Amino acid sequence: MSEPGHGTESGAEPPGNPDRLYILTGGETRTEAKTHLDLVTLVVSRAEPDPGLQPEHAAVVRMCDFPLSVAEISAYLELPVSTLTPLLTELLSRGKVEARPPVPAAALPDVQLLEAVMHGLQKL
Amino acid sequence: MDYKSSDGYAGPRSEDILPASATAAVKVVIVGGFGVGKTTLVGSVSEIRPLTTEETMTQAGVGVDDLAGIEHKTETTVAMDFGRISINEQLVLYLFGTPGQERFWFLWNGLFEGALGAVVLLDTRRMEVSYDVIGRLEERGVPFVVAVNAFPGAPKYPMAELRTAMDLDDTVPMIDCDARDRSSCRDTLMALMRYLYSLTTVSTEPQ
Numbered sequence: 001m002s003e004p005g006h007g008t009e010s011g012a013e014p015p016g017n018p019d020r021l022y023i024l025t026g027g028e029t030r031t032e033a034k035t036h037l038d039l040v041t042l043v044v045s046r047a048e049p050d051p052g053l054q055p056e057h058a059a060v061v062r063m064c065d066f067p068l069s070v071a072e073i074s075a076y077l078e079l080p081v082s083t084l085t086p087l088l089t090e091l092l093s094r095g096k097v098e099a100r101p102p103v104p105a106a107a108l109p110d111v112q113l114l115e116a117v118m119h120g121l122q123k124l
Numbered sequence: 125m126d127y128k129s130s131d132g133y134a135g136p137r138s139e140d141i142l143p144a145s146a147t148a149a150v151k152v153v154i155v156g157g158f159g160v161g162k163t164t165l166v167g168s169v170s171e172i173r174p175l176t177t178e179e180t181m182t183q184a185g186v187g188v189d190d191l192a193g194i195e196h197k198t199e200t201t202v203a204m205d206f207g208r209i210s211i212n213e214q215l216v217l218y219l220f221g222t223p224g225q226e227r228f229w230f231l232w233n234g235l236f237e238g239a240l241g242a243v244v245l246l247d248t249r250r251m252e253v254s255y256d257v258i259g260r261l262e263e264r265g266v267p268f269v270v271a272v273n274a275f276p277g278a279p280k281y282p283m284a285e286l287r288t289a290m291d292l293d294d295t296v297p298m299i300d301c302d303a304r305d306r307s308s309c310r311d312t313l314m315a316l317m318r319y320l321y322s323l324t325t326v327s328t329e330p331q
Binding site for chain 1: 177307320
C-alpha cells in the first residue's frame with residue numbers, strides 16, 4: 001500500500017488561526033464545574049502531552065511542565081485570558097493539569113505574607 | 125526569537141522557568157495613564173522580560189470613540205504588560221500594569237480580586253487620570269501608594285501640593301520613583317508593603 005502524498009495538507013494549522021478560537025471555547029463554558037482561575041493561578045501539568053490533544057491544549061500541557069501562571073500561558077499562547085480560561089478548565093477537568101490557587105484574598109493581607117514579600121524584595 | 129516547540133507555540137525560556145516548588149502567587153497592580161512608565165517599572169524589577177496578556181472588552185463600543193480605527197468593532201482587546209518576582213521557593217509576586225482611564229476599568233474586576241494592593245504611577249503632566257484612578261481605588265477599598273515618576277522636563281511640585289491636588293488622605297504614602305531604576309522601583313514596592321503592613325497591624329488592634 002502506498003501512502004497518499006501529504007504535501008501541503010499534512011501540517012498542523014498555524015497557531016493563531018482565528019477559526020480555531022471558536023473550536024477552543026465552543027460548548028465548554030456552560031457545563032463545567034468551574035475552578036476559579038485567577039490571572040496568577042499557577043498551572044502545572046499532571047501528564048505528558050497526549051497526541052490526541054488539540055495543539056493549543058498540548059502546548060499548555062507541555063509549557064506547564066513547571067508551574068506557570070494563567071497570565072504567562074496567555075502571553076505565550078497569544079490568547080486572551082477569556083479564551084484561555086475554558087481551555088484550562090477543560091484540561092483541569094480531564095486531569096491533565098492541576099491549578100495552584102493564589103494566596104487567598106482577605107480584606108487585608110496576612111502579616112507573615114507581607115514579611116515574606118518584603119524579605120524577597122530586599123534581595124532585588 | 126522565542127523558542128518555538130514542535131506544537132508551534134513559544135514557551136518560557138529555560139531561565140524563565142519557575143521552580144516546581146512554586147505553590148502560590150500574589151499580585152500587585154501598577155495603575156497609570158498611557159506613557160506614565162508602568163511597563164518600564166515592571167521591566168525594572170521583573171526577573172522575566174515583561175510579557176503581555178490580553179483581555180477582551182465585553183460591552184460593545186462604550187467610550188472607545190477616541191481609539192482610532194476600532195469604532196465599529198463590538199469587541200476590543202486590551203493588552204496588559206506584566207512581570208514576575210520570585211519571592212522565595214514557594215511564593216511568586218506578579219506585577220500587572222493596567223491603564224488608568226475609565227474606559228479600561230472593566231479590566232479591574234479580575235485584576236484586583238485578590239491583589240495585595242496597587243501602585244498609582246502619577247504623571248504630573250496629566251494629573252486628571254490619576255485623580256479618577258485614586259477615587260476608583262478608594263471606592264473599591266484597594267490599598268495603594270502613589271509614586272511620582274520623575275520624568276525629565278515634567279513639572280516638579282512639592283509632595284504636599286500634589287497630595288492636596290489629588291485630594292489624597294494623609295495616611296496614603298507618596299514617594300518619588302524613577303521607573304527606569306531597579307532600586308527605586310523596589311523601594312516603591314517596599315513602600316506599598318510597609319503601608320499594607322501598617323494597615324494590617326492597626327486593624328488587628330482592639331477598637
